[in-house]
Amino acid sequence: MARKFKITNNIRKLRFFANEMTQQELAKKAEVSRQTVNAIEASKYSPSLELAFRIADAFGVKIGDVFDYEVKGE
Amino acid sequence: MARKFKITNNIRKLRFFANEMTQQELAKKAEVSRQTVNAIEASKYSPSLELAFRIADAFGVKIGDVFDYEVKGE
DNA sequence: ACATTTTGTCAAGTATATTAGACATTGTTT
DNA sequence: AAACAATGTCTAATATACTTGACAAAATGT
Numbered sequence: 001m002a003r004k005f006k007i008t009n010n011i012r013k014l015r016f017f018a019n020e021m022t023q024q025e026l027a028k029k030a031e032v033s034r035q036t037v038n039a040i041e042a043s044k045y046s047p048s049l050e051l052a053f054r055i056a057d058a059f060g061v062k063i064g065d066v067f068d069y070e071v072k073g074e
Numbered sequence: 075m076a077r078k079f080k081i082t083n084n085i086r087k088l089r090f091f092a093n094e095m096t097q098q099e100l101a102k103k104a105e106v107s108r109q110t111v112n113a114i115e116a117s118k119y120s121p122s123l124e125l126a127f128r129i130a131d132a133f134g135v136k137i138g139d140v141f142d143y144e145v146k147g148e
Numbered sequence: 149a150c151a152t153t154t155t156g157t158c159a160a161g162t163a164t165a166t167t168a169g170a171c172a173t174t175g176t177t178t
Numbered sequence: 179a180a181a182c183a184a185t186g187t188c189t190a191a192t193a194t195a196c197t198t199g200a201c202a203a204a205a206t207g208t
Contacts, residue, residue: 003105005124005127005128007123007124007127022153022154022155023154023155024153024154024155032196032197033196033197033198034154034155035156035157035196035197035198036195036196036197038155038156038157039156039157039195039196042156045194045195045196046122046123046124046194046195047123047195047196048120048121048122048123048164048165048194048195048196049081049120049121049122049123049125049126049141050079050081050120050143051123051195051196052123052126053079053081053141053143054079062138063137063138063141064136064137064138067123067127067137069124069127096183096184096185097184097185098183098184098185106166106167107166107167107168108184108185109166109167109168109186109187110165110166110167112185112186112187113165113166113186113187114165116186119164119165119166120164120165121165121166122164122165122166122194122195125165125166
């Protein structure tokens with residue numbers, strides 16, 4: 001019955017540790033719009049796998065270091 | 075100017091090592107249609123991050139063990 | 149206090165992922 | 179050879195991601 005997953009991310013923390021990189025800068029590095037970065041950081045929706053990779057790349061980390069997922073309820 | 079990425083995957087190999095698990099079975103485990111599994115395995119398009127996580131989960135491995143990406147040219 | 153930057157948010161449009169149904173092809177089993 | 183399972187592929191519909199433009203709110207700098 002369609003287990004539900006919730007995807008979480010550490011974008012805020014990663015920006016902080018990257019000398020408080022701005023959403024705008026991240027957007028530029030990942031070649032995506034600022035609004036999209038904002039929405040993803042706020043978990044409004046989850047990105048495509050492609051964008052997820054580009055974001056990880058912008059921080060120089062692995063995709064698993066940016067995004068994680070949890071199975072909701074069991 | 076919009077670097078191009080290509081996403082690759084090891085689904086075929088992972089199915090093989092999982093006792094030749096069928097696309098149908100993988101589809102069921104990842105709660106996705108068989109056609110989608112087929113298309114993704116053949117790199118016709120890349121999945122959503124959510125589905126990428128579910129596929130990794132179906133094999134009991136990390137997302138980076140299923141998908142990888144390469145920067146095209148440079 | 150004023151100006152500037154950063155973030156949050158909305159709406160409407162475009163692009164891409166995912167679906168179901170159907171059928172052809174290939175490989176396997178009897 | 180006939181039956182069956184697995185894969186490949188197409189089409190049309192629906193869902194979700196992503197875009198631009200614009201404006202308000204919050205934070206930061208002078």
